[in-house]
Amino acid sequence: MALSVQTLFFAAYRDLLGTSTLDVELPEGASVSDLVVTLRARGAPFDALPEEPAVAVNRSYAPMGRSLAEGDEVAFIPPVAGG
Amino acid sequence: MALSVQTLFFAAYRDLLGTSTLDVELPEGASVSDLVVTLRARGAPFDALPEEPAVAVNRSYAPMGRSLAEGDEVAFIPPVAGG
């Protein structure tokens, strides 16, 4: 069994990866942390992502341990600078 | 020798006394405190003025001990409520 999530990359992360979205397959029961490890394992430029980036799952901020489910939207959030 | 000061009364003090200004003669060397005693000694309604009212001498707040000079403008300032 596997699950598929949609990742989003904004601002500096999008510039780094040259893309704003990517679908990623993960084993059942994977967490945000597993997603980050999977992405960084792809090598450059993905390995330049932080080991513990801020992410939002389905538009809510989530910790690294958060479990992912089929169809989740996982956004990689560089340090924010609104106002 | 005597000195003459112009007193001003605002808001509740003016309503109390029924006048907004009064010239007062005082002995040389008199202080704000002496002025208040002199006014209160006139009896009603002057004796309803506080014993230690806030005053401004020549448009600056002054303590009770402030000495007065000929021609000073002494304003009796009820508790203020701007804004």
Place this chain on the structure above:
Amino acid sequence: MIHSRIVRNPIAPSEVLARVGHPEDGAVLLFLGVVRDHADGRSVTGMRYECYEEMAEEVLAEIAGEAALRLGTDRLAVVHRVGELAIGETSVAIAVSSPHRGEGYDASRFVIEEIKKRLPVWKHEHYADGASAWVEGTVPPGTGGA
């Protein structure tokens, strides 16, 4: 340019706001004091503001100058209205602008607090039952028995 004024005509907030701002400034703050329809549980229908005009102009300028030191810029405007005001009318407007917001909030708050402590202005409240009274105020520092 620091601007401070006692006025008798209605205050236009946008005009006060237009007195501040600068390419260096990242934060602009406008405070409006407005006549409200109640006080201490009583229904209020209007307010008459009275002042010791010559002194009030001087004290307001002094407050504005002290606030500008906190603000770190001279982009500060404060206007206080006197006379007969209706509910919802602006009695005081304070505009400031500065590079950073911390100084702006601090200076804006300072102006309104100092106005309440020492500006020689008095309010006569009109109540819905036809009565009216002077609003209880604050004894200015450095005076009387204080």
Place this chain on the structure above:
Amino acid sequence: MIHSRIVRNPIAPSEVLARVGHPEDGAVLLFLGVVRDHADGRSVTGMRYECYEEMAEEVLAEIAGEAALRLGTDRLAVVHRVGELAIGETSVAIAVSSPHRGEGYDASRFVIEEIKKRLPVWKHEHYADGASAWVEGTVPPGTGGA
């Protein structure tokens, strides 16, 4: 009515201000965040704001709701602009009104501080020398290694 919105068109401060006010309210506060011409000693010529729009709308509404609890009224409007902004243009406007000023200053400040902590918005600064860079930001609470 609490109002919060991410917008792409220029912000009209007077329109944001007009969303608040009530006969009960004695204090109105308008905060404007403005693009300034310098940052960390570098000359800035403009700024591009980018956001995660769907989430930013939700987070801004959440911040506005929390601020309204502090304010004690629902007279709160906050608008954040994204896109390409010139020096002096308003990036964020926050208007609040309440019976007393303390709650107004507190709620207004809360909104801007929380925006900077957790609104998913990023700024790309353009410098006078032709370079440009993402502005260093803040890691939102409850994420990553935090």
